[in-house]
Amino acid sequence: MHSDLDFSTPIDAAAPRVRNTYQAHVRWGDRDVTVGGDAPVRVQSMTNTDTVDAIGTAIQVKELALAGSEMVRITVNTPEAAQAVPYIREQLDRMGIDVPLVGDFHYNGHRLLTDFPACAEALSKYRINPGNVGKGDKRDRQFGQMIEAAVRWKKAVRIGVNWGSLDQQLLANLMDENSRRAVPWDAKPVMYQALITSAIESARLAESMGLPPEQIILSCKVSGVQDLISVYRALAQRCRYALHLGLTEAGMGTKGTVASSAALAVLLQEGIGDTIRVSLTPQPGEARTQEVVVASEILQSLGLRSFVPSVTACPGCGRTTSTTFQELTKQIDDFLRAQMPVWREQYPGVEAMKVAVMGCIVNGPGESKHADIGISLPGTGEAPAAPVYIDGEKSVILRGDKIAQEFQVIVENYIAKRFGSPALA
Numbered sequence: 530m531h532s533d534l535d536f537s538t539p540i541d542a543a544a545p546r547v548r549n550t551y552q553a554h555v556r557w558g559d560r561d562v563t564v565g566g567d568a569p570v571r572v573q574s575m576t577n578t579d580t581v582d583a584i585g586t587a588i589q590v591k592e593l594a595l596a597g598s599e600m601v602r603i604t605v606n607t608p609e610a611a612q613a614v615p616y617i618r619e620q621l622d623r624m625g626i627d628v629p630l631v632g633d634f635h636y637n638g639h640r641l642l643t644d645f646p647a648c649a650e651a652l653s654k655y656r657i658n659p660g661n662v663g664k665g666d667k668r669d670r671q672f673g674q675m676i677e678a679a680v681r682w683k684k685a686v687r688i689g690v691n692w693g694s695l696d697q698q699l700l701a702n703l704m705d706e707n708s709r710r711a712v713p714w715d716a717k718p719v720m721y722q723a724l725i726t727s728a729i730e731s732a733r734l735a736e737s738m739g740l741p742p743e744q745i746i747l748s749c750k751v752s753g754v755q756d757l758i759s760v761y762r763a764l765a766q767r768c769r770y771a772l773h774l775g776l777t778e779a780g781m782g783t784k785g786t787v788a789s790s791a792a793l794a795v796l797l798q799e800g801i802g803d804t805i806r807v808s809l810t811p812q813p814g815e816a817r818t819q820e821v822v823v824a825s826e827i828l829q830s831l832g833l834r835s836f837v838p839s840v841t842a843c844p845g846c847g848r849t850t851s852t853t854f855q856e857l858t859k860q861i862d863d864f865l866r867a868q869m870p871v872w873r874e875q876y877p878g879v880e881a882m883k884v885a886v887m888g889c890i891v892n893g894p895g896e897s898k899h900a901d902i903g904i905s906l907p908g909t910g911e912a913p914a915a916p917v918y919i920d921g922e923k924s925v926i927l928r929g930d931k932i933a934q935e936f937q938v939i940v941e942n943y944i945a946k947r948f949g950s951p952a953l954a
Contacts, residue, residue, distance in 0.1 A: 534729060534767060539714055540721035541759035550771045550803055551742045555600055555685045557618075557653045560627040562599050564685075564746060564803050565771030569834055571804040572824045573773070574598040575633070577817060580610040580617070587620035589817060594628035595870045596818035597825045597836050600804070602631035602656060605638070611645040618651040629653030631687070635661050635694075639674035649678045654685040654746075659731040660694040669734065676738045686735065687746040690728045691777055692720060692756075699723055717756070724749040725764050732770055745770050746804065750777035754792040765801045774802040781810040786823050793827055822866075838865045838882035841896055841903075845888055848908040854888035857906070857933045861886060864937060876948035884940065885918075894918070902943050904936050919943060 552566030564571055574593045578586040580603050590601045605611055618630060632652040634641065639662065642649045649655075655675060663671040679686045700723045707719045728747045736742055747770045749760045757776055765772060774793055779785035789807045796802050805827070809820040828834040842858040843849075861884060872879050885900035887893035889908025897903025897918040904927070906915045915927040917939060927935050 575602040583616040596821040605632040611641040611648040614648040615651040639671040642678040689748040748773040771803040775806040785809040835880040841885040849888035858886040
């Protein structure tokens with residue numbers, strides 16, 4: 530172990546670090562997704578298809594990319610999966626989807642990247658887990674084979690440590706060292722130390738094999754919110770590599786969404802993190818793209834990125850007489866998200882637009898004036914009229930049973946006029 534990794538104080542006592550990382554490049558064709566440095570925090574996701582099913586995997590990658598994922602990871606676990614990767618890349622290129630593909634390797638990645646060079650070339654980044662590249666003498670040799678492939682093909686590498694598959698020999702050694710301290714640490718800080726040591730030592734080994742630090746991204750994933758915050762604060766203080774954030778096995782539905790949001794928001798606010806993934810367990814029938822939506826919302830809520838026009842809506846109360854404002858809110862939100870793949874090219878800047886859909890007179894007009902475009906629907910006892918505000922000024926009053934359709938048309942016209950070219954407007 531390197532002596533300049535200072536663990537003389539408990540891990541969670543480490544001070545936060547202002548974001549200052551190496552800048553990595555994840556490339557495919559003309560697409561260059563910059564990670565780290567002054568680049569925006571990037572959204573990543575992962576398929577849950579069988580990679581051998583090249584068509585099914587390509588379709589899901591497309592769905593994730595259109596939802597806003599800027600890199601998509603796929604499982605590469607068998608020779609058949611490795612053989613399918615170039616065909617997946619080919620299908621995506623045919624569909625005009627230039628999102629970079631990340632290969633997720635465990636246990637046999639050294640063989641797959643060596644035996645299937647077309648796979649190694651088609652991927653834009655390799656994910657390597659130091660905890661399962663091999664044991665004993667095999668570890669460095671097999672790790673080295675994967676790094677050699679990355680150097681040969683000029684690919685980025687994420688060295689991803691996970692506390693569920695941590696190098697047990699390293700952990701045992703650090704536990705022994707801890708037992709010899711005058712005042713031994715609790716077990717958890719030693720676990721943190723093992724995660725960080727595994728990541729940084731592996732990165733330095735990769736550098737010694739010829740991989741530039743600008744091609745290295747690190748992650749130390751855990752499943753507890755406070756654990757993740759402590760580990761990444763310490764990791765960020767001890768290295769300058771680009772960092773990937775995410776709770777591993779975050780959970781399903783509300784639990785996974787809230788836990789990921791709580792952990793990532795703290796770290797991102799402190800300037801820690803360059804790519805993120807929200808690892809949600811899909812609920813039955815739920816689209817895989819939900820994890821992309823949540824990740825994007827975290828960044829947008831923090832004011833770090835804009836992905837889709839935001840819709841402000843009241844929660845409803847005894848003043849609201851119907852579900853009209855709820856239905857209209859969902860309709861407008863779904864409409865905006867569905868149109869964004871086209872609008873990103875057609876209407877630059879539209880993702881920063883703010884829309885308000887309010888349910889009564891208390892906050893309705895005020896919130897609508899603060900938005901770029903807003904509507905205040907009538908509540909209990911109010912006149913059956915819905916004023917629409919555009920750029921802070923009352924524009925029109927809608928009445929009748931087609932308010933929803935008429936407001937959507939107003940939104941579309943506003944977008945075309947404000948964000949379109951003069952010819953389109």
